[in-house]
Amino acid sequence: xxxxxxxxxxxxGHLYPSCLLCGNMSFGGICRRxxxxxxxxxxxxxxxxxxxxxxxxxxxxxxxxKAKYHPFGNRVLEKIAPVVFGKIAKNPFPFPVVGxxxxxxxxxxxxxxxxxxxxxxxxxxxxxxxxxxVQYSGKDMEFRLKNLRKFTYSGPRGIRGVLIDDLxxxxxTLKVASQFLEKFQVEIVGSIALARG
Numbered sequence: 507x508x509x510x511x512x513x514x515x516x517x518x519g520h521l522y523p524s525c526l527l528c529g530n531m532s533f534g535g536i537c538r539r540x541x542x543x544x545x546x547x548x549x550x551x552x553x554x555x556x557x558x559x560x561x562x563x564x565x566x567x568x569x570x571x572k573a574k575y576h577p578f579g580n581r582v583l584e585k586i587a588p589v590v591f592g593k594i595a596k597n598p599f600p601f602p603v604v605g606x607x608x609x610x611x612x613x614x615x616x617x618x619x620x621x622x623x624x625x626x627x628x629x630x631x632x633x634x635x636x637x638x639x640v641q642y643s644g645k646d647m648e649f650r651l652k653n654l655r656k657f658t659y660s661g662p663r664g665i666r667g668v669l670i671d672d673l674x675x676x677x678x679t680l681k682v683a684s685q686f687l688e689k690f691q692v693e694i695v696g697s698i699a700l701a702r703g
Contacts, residue, residue, distance in 0.1 A: 622672060634658075672701070
């Protein structure tokens with residue numbers, strides 16, 4: 507499904523804005539009915555191995571995750587983020603933490619991790635940035651290991667942080683970012699993602 511559908515009948519060939527999930531008319535990228543469905547499906551889950559809190563399996567929200575590659579993807583994420591990340595009503599840690607979105611640099615007009623992070627109940631720093639654009643989507647572990655993300659950091663030092671991403675598959679980016687941040691006395695105490703793949 508895309509963000510636009512072609513009209514049939516009288517106005518054949520004209521495009522109208524559609525819901526990414528069901529295809530019904532929607533100016534916001536996702537209709538109210540599908541947004542309610544996403545909210546009901548969102549279930550906080552823990553991956554203890556990665557110390558990761560996530561809400562969906564990738565296969566259940568694949569079109570939403572892939573929306574980040576579309577110029578209108580920010581509309582979908584702006585609607586999804588508060589209903590999903592809003593389920594974390596307060597800081598779940600017994601101490602203050604700072605949210606650290608992974609590479610919150612606008613790409614294709616917006617930053618998906620920054621959009622998600624804004625809806626979490628703790629302060630944020632946008633200082634963790636990738637040095638270059640490496641697309642891991644659809645790549646195997648061998649490719650990922652040969653092309654580890656390299657970061658820069660300009661945020662506060664001596665803090666406890668929570669990494670924020672949209673999708674975690676192997677956990678490699680979280681591990682690399684966490685190890686890199688140790689140089690700045692940033693202790694990563696956990697991670698939050700929309701989905702686990």
